[in-house]
Amino acid sequence: MIVLQNVHKNFGSFKAIESANIHVMAGDIYGIVGTSGAGKSTLLRLMNALDKPDEGDIIFDGKSVHTLTNKQLRLMRQSLGVIFQSHYLIQNKTVYNNVSVPLEIAKVPRAKHEQKILESLRFVGLEHLRQQYPAQLSGGQKQRVAIARAIVNDPKVLLCDEPTSSLDPHTTIEILKLLKRVNKELNMTIVIVSHEMSVIKSLCERVAVIDDGKVFDVLDIKPTGIEEMNRGAAGLIEQLKDGGGSHLS
Amino acid sequence: MEVGLIFPSVLEEYQAEIWLSIGETAIMVGSSIIAALLIGLPVGTFLFLCRNGQLLENKFVFSTLNLLVNIIRSFPFLLLVIFMIPFTRFVIGTAIGTLAATLPMVVIAIAHYSRLVEQSLLDVPKGIIDAAVSMGASVKDIIFKFLYVESRSALVLSMTTSTISFISYSTIMGVVGGGGIGDFAIRYGYMQYRSDIMIYVIIIMIIFVQLIQFSGIQFAKKIDNR
Numbered sequence: 001m002i003v004l005q006n007v008h009k010n011f012g013s014f015k016a017i018e019s020a021n022i023h024v025m026a027g028d029i030y031g032i033v034g035t036s037g038a039g040k041s042t043l044l045r046l047m048n049a050l051d052k053p054d055e056g057d058i059i060f061d062g063k064s065v066h067t068l069t070n071k072q073l074r075l076m077r078q079s080l081g082v083i084f085q086s087h088y089l090i091q092n093k094t095v096y097n098n099v100s101v102p103l104e105i106a107k108v109p110r111a112k113h114e115q116k117i118l119e120s121l122r123f124v125g126l127e128h129l130r131q132q133y134p135a136q137l138s139g140g141q142k143q144r145v146a147i148a149r150a151i152v153n154d155p156k157v158l159l160c161d162e163p164t165s166s167l168d169p170h171t172t173i174e175i176l177k178l179l180k181r182v183n184k185e186l187n188m189t190i191v192i193v194s195h196e197m198s199v200i201k202s203l204c205e206r207v208a209v210i211d212d213g214k215v216f217d218v219l220d221i222k223p224t225g226i227e228e229m230n231r232g233a234a235g236l237i238e239q240l241k242d243g244g245g246s247h248l249s
Numbered sequence: 250m251e252v253g254l255i256f257p258s259v260l261e262e263y264q265a266e267i268w269l270s271i272g273e274t275a276i277m278v279g280s281s282i283i284a285a286l287l288i289g290l291p292v293g294t295f296l297f298l299c300r301n302g303q304l305l306e307n308k309f310v311f312s313t314l315n316l317l318v319n320i321i322r323s324f325p326f327l328l329l330v331i332f333m334i335p336f337t338r339f340v341i342g343t344a345i346g347t348l349a350a351t352l353p354m355v356v357i358a359i360a361h362y363s364r365l366v367e368q369s370l371l372d373v374p375k376g377i378i379d380a381a382v383s384m385g386a387s388v389k390d391i392i393f394k395f396l397y398v399e400s401r402s403a404l405v406l407s408m409t410t411s412t413i414s415f416i417s418y419s420t421i422m423g424v425v426g427g428g429g430i431g432d433f434a435i436r437y438g439y440m441q442y443r444s445d446i447m448i449y450v451i452i453i454m455i456i457f458v459q460l461i462q463f464s465g466i467q468f469a470k471k472i473d474n475r
């Protein structure tokens with residue numbers, strides 16, 4: 001579904017990502033874990049073509065992203081849902097109108113809007129709050145609206161950038177359960193970036209560990225190739241194996 | 250209460266001239282508002298989008314536009330009006346009269362409002378634009394579905410501030426025969442030693458400004474759901 005081949009990304013002389021090789025398969029819940037500043041969000045921005053790699057290739061659904069025209073790139077992004085740590089909802093639009101935006105952008109016929117928006121809001125359990133504004137919602141509710149907005153146009157992949165970092169433990173569990181339902185019931189591939197080991201353990205079947213811009217593709221949370229990794233990454237792998245309880249266990 | 254205490258006799262005496270002056274001010278300020286909306290808003294949006302790190306980042310276009318806006322805003326307005334006389338004569342056919350006076354007003358209005366628009370858009374969180382791009386939004390979508398929606402109350406407040414500045418600018422348009430309420434105060438109040446006329450005109454202008462400011466704030470509040 002998403003393949004990163006030998007991807008490098010620099011910001012000036014700073015090497016943000018070095019030789020990243022990642023293969024996200026359809027139906028995966030793929031985790032990217034690492035400490036703050038390790039390059040996790042940069043990796044997600046590369047997957048969504050918000051940033052361009054300096055070297056290497058990113059392939060989405062069989063197509064090399066860097067060969068796409070601007071219009072094709074916009075169409076590709078319409079088949080990717082994204083949720084951020086800060087929900088980035090439009091404060092001056094109601095919940096209903098926020099969820100409607102991706103449909104307007106994708107020029108989905110107006111007649112289909114109401115049904116799709118209500119289905120999406122029902123899925124996240126917020127149909128009754130459709131006329132509220134984001135400022136009237138709690139942090140967890142805002143993140144649910146962001147999820148409803150991300151899935152309303154039936155994307156193939158949902159990219160999640162630290163979706164629970166600003167939430168309390170109870171709300172975190174609710175959001176993780178919701179993401180699991182998105183994967184199982186809507187058959188949506190999920191890529192989730194987090195620094196919280198418990199979040200990754202709760203959700204993910206496959207995990208890539210990133211440390212200091214270097215990415216290690218770890219299959220099935222097993223310590224494959226652990227001896228090749230530096231101490232920081234190895235430490236994270238050990239946590240995946242042993243430490244940090246799962247939110248959903 | 251005597252009627253004269255509410256409507257002083259001097260205002261009745263010069264009623265026709267005052268209404269004419271208010272009309273001239275309305276033409277000059279109204280033209281400025283329309284120009285600010287039709288040209289200043291797009292110019293300000295373009296300035297924002299061409300900045301470093303923004304969607305249409307273009308150093309040359311930004312620097313040129315930025316310099317032009319700064320130069321126009323740097324001019325003392327009276328000097329801008331005089332400096333523009335040949336250009337006004339070329340465009341309007343005359344440099345004298347209310348219509349001719351609207352041209353420098355329009356120029357300063359575009360520069361003034363475009364800068365305020367740029368500043369209002371800078372307050373929209375960068376993440377909102379990232380979210381829009383992530384959804385596959387075009388630049389047009391980003392402007393109309395995200396930027397203007399999120400900054401609409403700031404844009405209204407900026408227009409309120411601009412309108413009050415335009416009224417202030419309009420008061421000196423007497424130098425090119427533009428007329429207006431400020432010109433009336435100078436000709437009938439200052440030059441004829443009628444301090445009472447001057448004071449009443451100032452009161453009229455204070456009332457106008459208060460009404461505009463109050464309406465602007467109320468409208469901005471009404472459309473702000475943040």
